[in-house]
Each structure stands twice: as structure tokens, then as C-alpha cells.
Amino acid sequence: MKIGIVGAMAQEVEILKNLxxxxxETRVASAVIFEGKINGxxxxxLQSGIGKVAAAIGTTxxxxxxKPDFVINTGSAGGVAKGLKVGDIVISDETRYHDADVTxxxxxxxxxxxxxxxxxxxxxxxxxxxxxAEKQGQSVKRGxxxxxxxxxxxxxxxxQIKADFPNVTGVEMEAAAIAQVCYAFxxxxxxxxxxxxxxxxxxxxSFEEFLPLAAKQSSALVxxxxxxL
Numbered sequence: 383m384k385i386g387i388v389g390a391m392a393q394e395v396e397i398l399k400n401l402x403x404x405x406x407e408t409r410v411a412s413a414v415i416f417e418g419k420i421n422g423x424x425x426x427x428l429q430s431g432i433g434k435v436a437a438a439i440g441t442t443x444x445x446x447x448x449k450p451d452f453v454i455n456t457g458s459a460g461g462v463a464k465g466l467k468v469g470d471i472v473i474s475d476e477t478r479y480h481d482a483d484v485t486x487x488x489x490x491x492x493x494x495x496x497x498x499x500x501x502x503x504x505x506x507x508x509x510x511x512x513x514x515a516e517k518q519g520q521s522v523k524r525g526x527x528x529x530x531x532x533x534x535x536x537x538x539x540x541x542q543i544k545a546d547f548p549n550v551t552g553v554e555m556e557a558a559a560i561a562q563v564c565y566a567f568x569x570x571x572x573x574x575x576x577x578x579x580x581x582x583x584x585x586x587x588s589f590e591e592f593l594p595l596a597a598k599q600s601s602a603l604v605x606x607x608x609x610x611l
Contacts, residue, residue: 384424385608386450386569388441390556393593394457395429397601402427408447413440415448423608426450430556433531434479437556441563452507452570455560456604458589458596459552460534461577462544463523468592469599471515471522472552473508474573476500477561480543480553481530491546492528494562500526501561504570507607511574514606520599525551527573529558533589535579552577574607576600 389395395416399405402418402425409415413436416427426448430440444450459472466472478492478500485491490499508524515522526549534540534553543550557573564571576599579589 383611384426384448384450385611386426386428386444386448386453387604388428388430388437388444388453388455388560389457390430390432390437391457392429394597394600395427397597398425398427398604401605410443410447411439412436413443415444417448420605420608423611425608433555434529434559437559438563441560445563445567445569450569452504453560453564454507454604454607455557455571455573455575456600457554457575458578458593458600459527459554459575460579461552462540463525463551466523466551466577467521468577468579469595470577471520471599471603472527472573472575472577473511473515473522473524474503474527474557475508475525476502477527477529477558477573478547479530479558480528480547480550481532497562497565501558501565503572507570507572510607510610511572511603514610515603518603518606520603523551525549527552527554527557527575529554529556531555574600574603
């Protein structure tokens with residue numbers, strides 16, 4: 383069994399990368415794939431770069447070259463569901479694009495042709511992530527995570543996303559693209575991210591300040607998932 387892990391930024395994968403024994407490195411376009419062992423388990427860790435295209439390129443390379451049995455997307459997210467605060471965990475039951483619109487042809491908002499409206503996460507992976515998060519004493523919310531090529535930093539943007547997707551818990555810039563690639567290759571996936579900001583007017587300041595905390599929280603959860611898988 384090989385565990386695939388995807389993070390966009392160096393800060394989001396650094397903790398796990400530094401725990402990797404017998405590490406090798408492969409570069410594909412803007413992506414970097416680290417392979418080795420973490421606590422005796424075979425792991426392929428992708429640093430994809432930021433945004434949907436970078437995530438799709440990197441995830442495709444990961445699946446074709448490293449051939450993981452499933453994929454865990456880790457890192458940070460903006461928390462838009464009521465009650466979420468910095469450091470809390472969001473786990474995907476499904477992911478959608480908040481910036482895709484082909485509704486003129488009868489598709490749902492966020493749905494792309496030849497794809498489902500939502501990319502459903504693997505229930506066993508999501509259940510395990512929730513169990514571990516609760517065991518670690520984390521505050522966790524599970525549900526819809528929405529992706530788009532924008533850093534959400536205004537109440538107006540949050541209001542628009544919530545109007546289209548009332549049940550959204552977190553927003554970020556890669557998860558739905560990762561999920562779409564996994565769907566195309568029939569590889570199970572789940573998104574496990576920690577909140578770095580609230581997506582509001584203070585989001586950019588909060589993100590810069592709390593990204594290290596979000597990376598630490600999400601990495602701790604993923605590390606225990608590795609042990610349990």
C-alpha cells in the first residue's frame with residue numbers, strides 16, 4: 383500500500399517531508415514529488431503549487447508516477463461555516479468548484495461537463511480523519527469544501543459563495559481539482575485541512591500569521607492517519 387498526500391505550498395508539506403526516511407525527489411513541471419517512508423509506511427508526498435491547474439498537473443503526475451492507493455489533501459483553508467476558528471479542522475464529504483459556471487447548458491453551479499456536480503470523498507478515509515481529529519481534541523467540521531482560483535478575503539465574496547453553496551464549510555484553491563483528477567483515475571481521496579483564516583477582509587493578514595499553525599494541525603492529523611492506514 384502506498385499513501386498519496388498532496389499539499390500546495392512548501393509550508394504545508396514541510397513537516398511530513400522532514401519525517402520521511404529514504405527520501406527521493408522527482409520534479410514534474412512545477413510539481414515536486416517526494417517518496418519515502420513515514421513511520422514505516424510507503425508515502426508519496428506532492429508539493430503541487432498553488433491553484434487548480436497546478437494541483438491538477440501535480441496530482442496527475444503523482445497518480446501516474448507514484449501510483450498511490452488513495453490521496454489525502456492536506457494544508458490550510460478559509461473557514462466560512464459558522465463557529466469555525468483558526469486551527470479547527472475541516473474534512474470533506476464532497477468538493478465542488480465555486481468559480482465554475484456552465485448553468486446556461488443545464489448543469490449545476492460549479493459542475494463541469496462530463497463530471498459530477500460534486501466529487502464525493504471516500505467515506506472510510508473521512509470517517510478515520512474525523513475519528514482522529516476528535517481523539518486529538520480538535521474542533522472538526524465535516525461537509526462541503528469549495529475551490530476556486532481566488533484567495534477569498536471579503537464578506538461579499540463569502541456571501542456570494544454561500545448563496546450558491548449554502549452548506550459550504552471551507553474554501554481554498556486546489557481541493558476540487560485534486561478531487562477531479564482522482565475521480566478521473568478512480569482513486570479514493572479525502573480533504574483534511576486546518577483553518578488559517580475566515581475568508582473575510584482580514585483573511586490575508588490572518589493567513590500569513592496562522593499558516594504555520596494550520597500546517598502543524600493538519601500535518602499532525604495526517605501523520606496519525608498514516609499510522610492507522
